Each structure stands twice: as C-alpha cells, then as structure tokens.
Amino acid sequence: MHPLILVAVFVVCTVVGYFIISNVPSLLHTPLMSGMNALSGVTIVGAIASTGIAYLSDDGLWAQVFGVLAIILAAINVFGGFGITHRMLRMFNKKK
C-alpha cells in the first residue's frame, strides 16, 4: 500500500479520535484510559501476521523468538486491558 495513504489514515483517525474523546466526562477517564490501553495492544494483529509468515517461510529461530514474545506481550495488553476495563465499568452500573 502506498505510504501516503497510510499516513493519511493515521492523520484522519487522530483527528476523529481527538473529537470523540473530548465528549467523555472525567468521571469515566480511568476506564477510558484503560480501554484505550487495551486498544493499543492492536499491534497483536501485526505480530501475528509477521510471526506466522516467518514460521511458514522458515526465517529462523530468532524470528520466532521475537515474534512469539511480541504476541505474548500484546496479548497480555489486550486481554488484561479489556478485562480490567470491563470490571471497572460494571462497578459503575452495579445498582441497575
């Protein structure tokens, strides 16, 4: 894909993100941050693709070591992040 498209997507999403977040009240800032945090683990998608292809095309042991480590770290980020956000948000809604 052309680099310019990628950069453009990044810029657009940055602006969109900025406006959405400014609507969130400070009451919910901690869950929001931890939810964002979970989303930053989206890099797991890249790690999976790279590691999988490296495995199938025999790029060697080091590629697997780096790749598996990357997936583990990202998975902790994703599962931990969404899990804790869910727990927090449920507390706010406990009564209802």
Next chain:
Amino acid sequence: MNWYQLVLSILLSLAVIGGISMMSKVKTAVKGNLLSALAMLVGVVATIAFSGVLSAWTIYVAIIIGALIGSLMARKAQMIQMPQLVALFNGLGGGASALVGVMTYMEWGMTQAPEYPVFVNFTAMLAIAVGMITLIGSLVAAGKLARIIDGRPKVYPAHSLWTMCLLLLSVAGIVVGTIYGGNIWIALATVLLTGCFGFMFAIRVGGADMPITISLLNSLSGVAGAIAGMAISDIFLVAVGGIVGASGLLLTQIMCRAMNRSLMSILLGGAVKKKTVAPSQKAKTAVAAQVSSTRDGATIFDENTDFEKLLEQLNDMEVKQLLDAIEALTKEVAGLREQLAQGVTAAPAVANTKEEKTPASVLSKAKDVIIVPGYGMALAQAQHAVKQLADKLEYRGANVRFAIHPVAGRMPGHMNVLLAEADIPYEKLYEMQAINDDFKNTDAVVVIGANDVLNPAANTAEGTPIYGMPVLAVADAPEVIVCNFDLKPGYAGVENPLYKREKGVYLCLGDAKETLMKLTNEIQ
C-alpha cells in the same frame, strides 16, 4: 491487500470508533468496551485467515500464554492498583510494537521484498524507538507507582546532557537503520539506546506528575502501534493506533490544565523546580519552629537561640518569603499580647464553645454535606467507611454530595472508580466546576485524605509548585471537618493555611477508616 480486506479493516476501525464514543456515557460504556473488544477479536481472526498463517502453531501458543497472564492480572488487581496496572499493560503493548518493528526491519515474516524499502525501514526503526521508550518509560512509571522504586523525581549528574546525547544517538540509529536495512546490530543498538532514553526521561518525573506521565505514555503506545502498522502496511493497526494516540494526548492536555502545568515543565523542569523550593521551605519551617517556641516560653529569643544559624537560614530565603515570615512573627506577637490582655478568664470561654461544637454535632445538624475524598482515603482503604458515613447522613435527611478534583488520585478519574467500588452511585459525584460555587452555601464539608487539591495557598502562594492550580473551594465552607492522617504538607510540599483557621475547622487526625467509623457512630 484485497478489497474485502480493506473493507473489513474500515468496518472494524469504525466499530472501534463507535465503541469508544459509547464510552462517553455510563449506561452504554460496558457495551462500548465489548464492541471494541469484539472488533479486536474479529481483527485477529481475520488476520490469521487472510495472511494464510492458520498452520503456524507458534502463534496459538503465544496467544494462549498472553491471554492467561493478562486475564489473571485483570482479575486479581485491586482498584487502587489501577494506575500501575495501566502503566504496565501500556508498556507491554509498546514493547510488542518495538518487537514487530525489529521483525519488519529484518524482513522477517514478509512474503516478498517491500515495495517501498526506505519507508518500511524508516517506520520500522521508528516503531522500535517509540515502542522501547514506551516500554521502559512505563515500567519505570509502574515501578514508581507500586513503590518498587523510589517515587520521588531522580536527577543524575548531567542528567539533561545524558538525555540529550541518548536522544541524538537514537536519532542517528534511526537514520542509519533507514539507509542500511536488515542489520540486526543496528536494530539492537537502537533498542538499547531508546530504552536508555526512556529510562532517563521517566526517572526524573515525580509521583504527583505521574497521572500526566501515564496518559502521555498511553498516547505513545498508540503511536508506536500506528507506526508499526505503517511498517507492515496494515490499515486497521494504523487507524486504531492513531485514535489511541490522539486520546492519550487529549487526556494529557486535560490533566496539565487541571494542574496548571505545562507538559514541558513536567518532563524537564519537575525536579529542578523542587530543588529551588526546598531550602527556603526549610528556612520557613525553622522560623515557624521559632515562632511556635514563643507560645511556650515568654520570650521570642532566649540565650539558647542560635542567632548565627537563624541568620544563615534567613539568608536562604527570598525577600518576599522573608517579609511573609516577619509578618507571621508580628501577628504571633500581637496575638500573644492580646491573649495576655484578656487574661485567664478568656480561656474557659474558648474551651466552652469548643465543647459545644464537635465534628459529630456539626454533622448531626447539617442538612447539606459535601465530602471531599483524596488519595489518602484510598491509602487508608476507607471507601466503605465513607459510604457508611454518607448513608447515615442521608438516612437522617441530609443531602450528601462528593466533590472530585480532576487530579484526585493517581490517574485521571481514579477517585470515581474507587468510590464506585464502594457502591457510591456516580450521580452523587460532582466535578470541580460543577460544585465549586456550592461550597459557601453548604452546611458542612468533610475532607478525607485530601490536601493539595483544596489548599487555598494555591491562589496566593506564588512560586510554589501548586500556585495557580485550580482547587476545590473548601475554604469557603462555614464548617470543615478534616479527617487526614496528619497535618504534614501534601505531595506538593506546601502547608495548608486552612488547618490554622480559627473558626469552623475540626481536625480528626489518624487513620481515616477509624476516625470515620468513630464519627459515624457519634452522629445522633
């Protein structure tokens, strides 16, 4: 990339955006979070399917290990540990982006040679840099918050010089890596250099500025993911990374405004500022000690006074502070004289009025109460005791509200989560701007483990770290009950003049949980 992959990426990005905007209301927030998580899950499954890596067993093992560790940590964590947990998770995400950067730079896991090798090399190196800064910076921040390492700002000799050198070397590493692709030593050297830079930058930030650092690092981890996405040309990654990056930046801005500090002063000047404040603070307390000694003895200076030492201390003070100290001294002397003039008869009268009004009696009569919780409440694990107090007051017909300062706690919105944990309904939690005007009309204010966020000195004490910070107008309230552990200055190191107010301030010192329970029992 096929067109259906592109469409799916766009749909998933929209789902994430929808999920986040649903998090702006308490009622829809749970669903919003689940929607984001679902989008992520679909993204992972689609990636496995579309890149044809179904048969690579190593990825499944890695996902399962990570998922187990992550879920376990999320389940076990207490709400007071939230800041360090978010910092830790955040760092791991950054680390993963850095590793993806290394793999892409080494052209591991690529089906064909990249179409734009310079762009790929550059973004891969940049992903390594931003990812490593996030990883090491977050680990340091998490360590500080968890008190594994010293929480105070730490400045090494020639700190700025070292930081600058590391930054320049890191940039050099990125440039060299962009030109010469596929060299593992360049990649590892950059990993090391940027990691050291992350350490130097995070170690000099102090505990009170931690909320801002965490949200900045949160932003960086998003940016790292987006850059890694550019390196492997994955639109979904770029989009989500961009959103996270922007949100972190916005939160950082909000926090900075709430604390009346600029981002640069936190990253660069935080420790330096404290240093210049320290000696005059010392001198101030010395003078204060001198002043208080006059209460017991009749004379201000006796033969034991070390004039040379006092002079030395006075020399350390700036002119303005010196004037303040002199003013305090004169006031003290005038007060003493007045007391002498009034004679002994005045003393029992004072005691009588004090007997009539106790914190419990004030609260028993109050019809409108505002509770101001701070991080000290969380440290004392007093959330449930607070809830009991609020329940009792409400049962007696009082209107109870909670005033939350934007930087109460250790991360944005931390206090709300802690109170929600104790079943306090979120409708009763008010932001500072919404409630600040009501302090003067309320009957009583109960302060629990909070200090800097209500220190009226923030409006007057020029040159102190909190000067200019918007604070809760607790000082306007007629009756203030302070349930703090002690009267020591808070994190900012500025004394709170409210504690010395003569009328309507009741100090209940000690463990907040015990004082609150006692107070609740005494209310009739």
